[in-house]
Amino acid sequence: MEASNKPEFLRKHFYLDCGFATRALHAGEHIGQPHFPAHTNAIFQTSTFTFETAKEGAELFSAQREGYVYTRLGNPTVLVLEAKLAALEGAKYKIEHPERTVSSIVFSSGMAAVSSTLLGFLKPGDTLIAGKVLYGCTEDFFLTVLPHFGISVVAVDTCNLDEVEQALDQNKNVRAVYFETPTNPLMGVTDIAAIAALARGKHPDCHVIIDNTFATPYLQRPLELGADVVIHSTTKYISGHGNVIGGAVVTSEQGLKEQLFHMMKDLGGCPSPFDTWLVNTGLKTLPMRMRQHCENAQRIAEYLEGHPKVSRVYYPGLKSSPYHQVAKKQMSGFGGVLSFELKDGYPAAEHVMNATRLFTLAVSLGCVDSLIEHPATMTHATVPEEMRKEIGITDSLVRISAGVEDGDDLLEDLRSALQNA
Ligand code: PLP
Numbered sequence: 131m132e133a134s135n136k137p138e139f140l141r142k143h144f145y146l147d148c149g150f151a152t153r154a155l156h157a158g159e160h161i162g163q164p165h166f167p168a169h170t171n172a173i174f175q176t177s178t179f180t181f182e183t184a185k186e187g188a189e190l191f192s193a194q195r196e197g198y199v200y201t202r203l204g205n206p207t208v209l210v211l212e213a214k215l216a217a218l219e220g221a222k223y224k225i226e227h228p229e230r231t232v233s234s235i236v237f238s239s240g241m242a243a244v245s246s247t248l249l250g251f252l253k254p255g256d257t258l259i260a261g262k263v264l265y266g267c268t269e270d271f272f273l274t275v276l277p278h279f280g281i282s283v284v285a286v287d288t289c290n291l292d293e294v295e296q297a298l299d300q301n302k303n304v305r306a307v308y309f310e311t312p313t314n315p316l317m318g319v320t321d322i323a324a325i326a327a328l329a330r331g332k333h334p335d336c337h338v339i340i341d342n343t344f345a346t347p348y349l350q351r352p353l354e355l356g357a358d359v360v361i362h363s364t365t366k367y368i369s370g371h372g373n374v375i376g377g378a379v380v381t382s383e384q385g386l387k388e389q390l391f392h393m394m395k396d397l398g399g400c401p402s403p404f405d406t407w408l409v410n411t412g413l414k415t416l417p418m419r420m421r422q423h424c425e426n427a428q429r430i431a432e433y434l435e436g437h438p439k440v441s442r443v444y445y446p447g448l449k450s451s452p453y454h455q456v457a458k459k460q461m462s463g464f465g466g467v468l469s470f471e472l473k474d475g476y477p478a479a480e481h482v483m484n485a486t487r488l489f490t491l492a493v494s495l496g497c498v499d500s501l502i503e504h505p506a507t508m509t510h511a512t513v514p515e516e517m518r519k520e521i522g523i524t525d526s527l528v529r530i531s532a533g534v535e536d537g538d539d540l541l542e543d544l545r546s547a548l549q550n551a
Pocket of ligand 1: 341344
């Protein structure tokens with residue numbers, strides 16, 4: 131299947147010897163694609179693949195021969211993105227554990243990645259320990275879908291290690307611990323290495339699953355910190371341009387990959403080749419984009435923290451954040467998303483969202499341009515009101531995804547929008 135036109139040296143060692151930016155550009159490029167002197171990868175926008183003979187078809191289906199048969203089961207354009215993501219999430223891990231491979235599966239959406247992963251790992255009678263603050267649809271899936279399959283979900287504040295330890299002690303059959311770090315939308319940061327050690331110490335067959343959407347592998351690589359599985363909504367920073375919906379799962383355990391592939395194959399959440407091509411193209415500039423996202427978010431957070439109309443800012447890059455130290459320990463930057471509360475409640479929040487000109491009023495995040503939204507009535511509207519209140523998603527909370535515009539322009543836009551708030 132590997133038909134790269136790169137020299138042997140690059141094919142074998144590319145992931146291991148190069149820096150992150152070089153891997154973002156080159157890893158996986160042209161893997162599995164027939165040799166043709168095109169500079170960029172081809173898009174194999176096809177549902178099925180032809181066989182030379184009936185015997186070849188039978189051999190491909192019985193795995194006596196490697197090759198493509200049907201796009202849900204494999205496609206050369208999809209493979210390029212899977213190889214690049216694996217190289218970005220796991221290269222260093224692979225160096226330290228050369229006997230293990232790091233592999234990935236891409237999906238049609240982040241939610242397809244989340245649901246297929248959990249349905250792949252959990253069975254009736256199992257317990258999932260999950261972070262209390264999660265993306266709204268993930269929360270909804272945990273609360274309303276998993277219980278139908280006989281799976282118990284225990285919600286804890288994963289930023290509080292004592293709470294996690296207690297939940298691990300008090301529950302039987304804990305098969306997975308799942309959390310986002312940083313969290314959506316309150317930017318809480320969980321110590322990945324500490325949770326992985328705790329979980330494994332108490333339940334040896336428990337998988338630690340991290341939604342790494344907010345950080346991206348440029349800022350944080352959970353597999354290096356002891357996690358088993360990393361999930362992405364590639365809709366966000368990984369693709370970066372707001373023109374595609376996608377998801378991905380990366381793992382360092384071959385057995386887990388096979389389990390997850392089985393779920394993708396049977397639940398059917400495979401992406402279109404064109405969409406994976408878009409994601410792969412966007413992913414090439416991830417390092418530069420993330421540096422600018424982080425710089426702008428830091429400036430905005432510091433500006434808002436000193437603003438008289440703002441009561442609280444949630445951003446781990448602020449020294450005042452309770453998560454500043456743990457974020458510094460496990461991330462190489464603090465990310466591009468932040469949230470803040472207006473002193474005058476929802477009317478002031480509504481005014482700011484309507485008054486900004488550069489910040490587009492829309493959900494999603496991680497686009498090159500800046501976005502603004504209201505978690506309580508938009509991204510987290512499906513979270514029951516009582517739960518929203520308990521975790522701190524108030525009506526006065528506004529979430530910003532800082533884009534890569536000139537920082538001065540973003541500050542000026544917020545200054546002017548806050549003036550009459
Ligand atoms: N995980 C996080 C942290 C998200 O913010 C989202 C969407 O906003 C998802 C998962 C789901 O991703 P998608 O919208 O691509 O299905």
